Amino acid sequence: MLKKERHQFIMDKFKEADKVNTIDLALELEISEDTIRRDFNELHNKGLIEKVYGGAFLVKDKSRNIFDINIVNEDKKIIVGQKALSFLREGQVIIMTGGTTNLSFCKLIPIDFSATIYTYSLPIAMQLSQHPNIELIFIGGKLQKNAMVTVGIDVVQVLSKIKADVCFIGVSSLDVNQGLTEMGYEVSIIKKEMINASDKIIVLATSDKINGKMPHKVCGLDRIDAIVTELSPTSPRIKNFADAGARLF
Amino acid sequence: MLKKERHQFIMDKFKEADKVNTIDLALELEISEDTIRRDFNELHNKGLIEKVYGGAFLVKDKSRNIFDINIVNEDKKIIVGQKALSFLREGQVIIMTGGTTNLSFCKLIPIDFSATIYTYSLPIAMQLSQHPNIELIFIGGKLQKNAMVTVGIDVVQVLSKIKADVCFIGVSSLDVNQGLTEMGYEVSIIKKEMINASDKIIVLATSDKINGKMPHKVCGLDRIDAIVTELSPTSPRIKNFADAGARLF
DNA sequence: AAAGATAATGCATTATTATGCACGTTTTAA
DNA sequence: TTAAAACGTGCATAATAATGCATTATCTTT
Numbered sequence: 001m002l003k004k005e006r007h008q009f010i011m012d013k014f015k016e017a018d019k020v021n022t023i024d025l026a027l028e029l030e031i032s033e034d035t036i037r038r039d040f041n042e043l044h045n046k047g048l049i050e051k052v053y054g055g056a057f058l059v060k061d062k063s064r065n066i067f068d069i070n071i072v073n074e075d076k077k078i079i080v081g082q083k084a085l086s087f088l089r090e091g092q093v094i095i096m097t098g099g100t101t102n103l104s105f106c107k108l109i110p111i112d113f114s115a116t117i118y119t120y121s122l123p124i125a126m127q128l129s130q131h132p133n134i135e136l137i138f139i140g141g142k143l144q145k146n147a148m149v150t151v152g153i154d155v156v157q158v159l160s161k162i163k164a165d166v167c168f169i170g171v172s173s174l175d176v177n178q179g180l181t182e183m184g185y186e187v188s189i190i191k192k193e194m195i196n197a198s199d200k201i202i203v204l205a206t207s208d209k210i211n212g213k214m215p216h217k218v219c220g221l222d223r224i225d226a227i228v229t230e231l232s233p234t235s236p237r238i239k240n241f242a243d244a245g246a247r248l249f
Numbered sequence: 250m251l252k253k254e255r256h257q258f259i260m261d262k263f264k265e266a267d268k269v270n271t272i273d274l275a276l277e278l279e280i281s282e283d284t285i286r287r288d289f290n291e292l293h294n295k296g297l298i299e300k301v302y303g304g305a306f307l308v309k310d311k312s313r314n315i316f317d318i319n320i321v322n323e324d325k326k327i328i329v330g331q332k333a334l335s336f337l338r339e340g341q342v343i344i345m346t347g348g349t350t351n352l353s354f355c356k357l358i359p360i361d362f363s364a365t366i367y368t369y370s371l372p373i374a375m376q377l378s379q380h381p382n383i384e385l386i387f388i389g390g391k392l393q394k395n396a397m398v399t400v401g402i403d404v405v406q407v408l409s410k411i412k413a414d415v416c417f418i419g420v421s422s423l424d425v426n427q428g429l430t431e432m433g434y435e436v437s438i439i440k441k442e443m444i445n446a447s448d449k450i451i452v453l454a455t456s457d458k459i460n461g462k463m464p465h466k467v468c469g470l471d472r473i474d475a476i477v478t479e480l481s482p483t484s485p486r487i488k489n490f491a492d493a494g495a496r497l498f
Numbered sequence: 499a500a501a502g503a504t505a506a507t508g509c510a511t512t513a514t515t516a517t518g519c520a521c522g523t524t525t526t527a528a
Numbered sequence: 529t530t531a532a533a534a535c536g537t538g539c540a541t542a543a544t545a546a547t548g549c550a551t552t553a554t555c556t557t558t
Contacts, residue, residue, distance in 0.1 A: 002268060003516075004301045022534075032518050037535070045327075053525060053534065122375055122387075129371070129394045138371075138399050140389025140407065145378045150387050158389065158403075252506070271544075281508050286545065302515055302544065485513070486546090 001029065007039055011048065014058040021055040069123050071100040076206045079230040081105035083249050084168065087202050087226065090114050092165040095194050096124055098149040099170030101204045103127060109134075118162060120155055120190065122148040144186070151186040159193040167198035171205050173212035174227070176240045179220035181213050188216035200225045207231050210238060221246050250278065256288055260297065263307040270304040296321070318372050320349040325455045328479040330354035332498050333417065336451050336475065339363050341414040344443050345373055347398040348419030350453045352376060358383075367411060369404055369439065371397045393435070400435040408442040416447035420454050422461035423476070425489045428469035430462055437465035449474045456480050459487060470495050 001009075006029065013020045022040070026033040040056050043049045049056045071077060081104045088094075091114060096102055098121030106127045114133035119125050125138050139158045141150030169191060172183045180203065182188035195201055201224050210229065226247050231238055233248035242248055250258075255278065262269045271289070275282040289305050292298045298305045299321075320326060330353045337343075340363060345351055347370030355376045363382035368374050374387050388407045390399030418440060421432045429452065431437035444450055450473050459478065475496050480487055482497035491497055 002270075002301055002303045004306060005268060033534085034519080035517060038517085122371060122378070125392060126371055126375065126397075129392055129397060132394070136392040136394070138387070138389045138392055140387045140399070140403070143374060143378055143385040143387055145381070145385070148375075148378060150389070154389070154407075282544085283509080283546090284507060287507085
C-alpha cells in the first residue's frame with residue numbers, strides 16, 4: 001500500500017467516524033503505530049486533520065481558497081451578463097472595470113472572442129486570461145485590497161493615454177438625478193478617466209444598485225449609452241430611468 | 250512496444266485502479282523499472298500523472314475553477330518557502346516574481362507581515378492581497394497568459410525606476426556555469442531588470458529546476474545572495490553549486 | 499541498403515524515501 | 529503523584545529513485 005493510499009484511507013475514515021484512533025488504524029492496516037503517527041503529522045501539516053492524544057480529528061472549516069470569489073446574486077448577474085454580450089464586437093478595444101457583475105459577464109464571453117481588453121481588476125484579469133484570443137492589458141498600480149483593483153496616479157496616467165471603443169462599467173450606485181456615483185474617491189477618479197477614454201459607456205448593474213447615492217460622482221446619465229440590468233426595460237422599478245431618457249436593456 | 254503505446258497503456262491502467270505500481274507495471278510489460286520510471290517522469294511533466302514513492306496516481310480533473318491554481322510538487326515548494334521565510338524583514342521593499350514556488354512561499358508569509366511588495370504576477374498578487382499590512386504594487390503591462398505575468402516595455406519601465414531591498418526570484422533553470430536562465434525572452438529581460446533594482450537576490454527553486462539550461466540568460470551565480478531549495482545544503486545533488494561557492498539554504 | 503546520428507533501454511552505482519524499532523520524553527487519567 | 533499510554537527522535541534497514549554510462553534499437557540520409 002502506497003503512502004498516499006494510506007493517507008486517502010485515513011481521510012475516508014472520517015466519513016464513518018468523527019475521530020480516528022492511532023492504534024486501531026495500525027491494527028487495521030497492519031503497520032506500525034509510528035507510521036500512522038507520521039501520516040498524521042503529514043496530514044496535519046497539510047491542514048487536513050487536527051492531532052489529539054491518541055488519534056486525530058478532521059479539520060472541518062478548511063478556509064476556502066482565497067482565489068474563488070463568492071458572487072452574491074450570481075443568477076441576476078448572469079442575466080445582466082447575457083444581455084451585455086450583445087454589445088461586444090470582435091476586434092474592439094475594451095475597458096473593463098471590476099466588480100462581481102463584470103466578473104459574471106466576463107465568464108460568459110465566448111472562449112474564442114478576440115479583442116483588446118484593459119482592466120485594473122485582478123479577478124477580471126484572471127478570468128479573461130482564459131481567453132486565448134483576448135489581448136489583455138493590466139493597468140498597474142497600488143492594490144486596493146477590498147475591491148481587488150489597482151488605484152493611484154499610475155492608473156490614471158495609463159488611462160489618460162489610451163482610447164477605447166467601449167467601457168463596460170460596474171457601479172456602486174445609480175441614480176436618476178445623480179447618475180453614476182461611487183463610494184471611494186480614488187475609484188471615482190479612475191472611472192471618470194475610463195469614461196473619458198471610451199467612446200461608448202455600457203453600465204452593468206443589478207437592480208439593488210439602482211436608486212442609491214454615494215459620495216463621489218462619476219458621471220451623469222446623459223453620458224451613458226446603455227444601462228443593462230436583470231429587469232425588463234419596461235419594469236416599473238426603473239420607469240423613472242426610462243422617463244429620464246436612459247437607454248435601458 | 251513503442252514508448253507511446255506504453256504511455257497509453259499506463260494511462261489506461263487508471264481506468265481499472267486509482268493508482269499504478271512501478272514494479273507491477275515492469276513485470277506486466279516485461280521491461281525494467283527504470284523505463285517505467287522514465288515513463289512516469291514524462292507523463293508527470295505533461296501534467297497527466299502524479300508521481301509518488303512506489304507508483305503513480307492519475308491527476309484528477311484539473312481545477313474546474315480557473316482561480317484555484319494547481320501547484321505541482323507542493324510539498325517540496327512548501328519546504329522551500331519555509332526556509333525562505335528567514336530572509337524576510339519587516340518594512341522591506343520586496344520584488345516578487347511569479348511561479349508556483351513563489352506562490353507557495355507567499356502563502357506561508359505571516360498574515361500580519363508588513364512590507365511593500367512589487368509583483369507582476371496575477372496569482373501572487375491575489376495571494377498577497379490577503380495580507381492587510383502589505384502595501385502591494387502591481388506592475389501593469391500586457392498579460393502573458395501561460396505564466397500569468399505581465400510583460401512588455403511598461404513593466405521594464407516601472408522596474409527601472411524602483412529600488413528594492415530584496416528580490417525573491419523563481420527560476421526556469423539554474424545551472425552552475427550558466428547561472429539563472431529563462432525559457433522566454435521577455436521574462437528574461439524583466440528578471441534582469443528586477444535583479445538590477447534589488448540589493449539582494451534570493452533564488453527559490455525546487456531541485457527539478459537544477460542543472461538545466463534555457464536559452465536566455467538572466468544572471469550569473471555570483472550575483473545571487475542565496476539559493477533556497479528543498480534539499481539539504483549539503484546534499485550531493487547540489488554539491489557542484491556548493492563547490493562553486495554558491496550560498497545554499 | 500548501409501552508415502551515421504539519435505533515441506530508447508538496461509545495468510551499476512549512488513541517493514533518497516519509507517518504515518520499524520529502541521529509547522527517552524510528554525501526556526493522560528486514576 | 530504516579531504509572532501506563534502515547535508521542536517524538538535518532539538510527540538501521542530495506543525499498544524505491546535518480547544518474548551516468550554502455551548497449552541496443554530506431555530513424556535519416558545518402
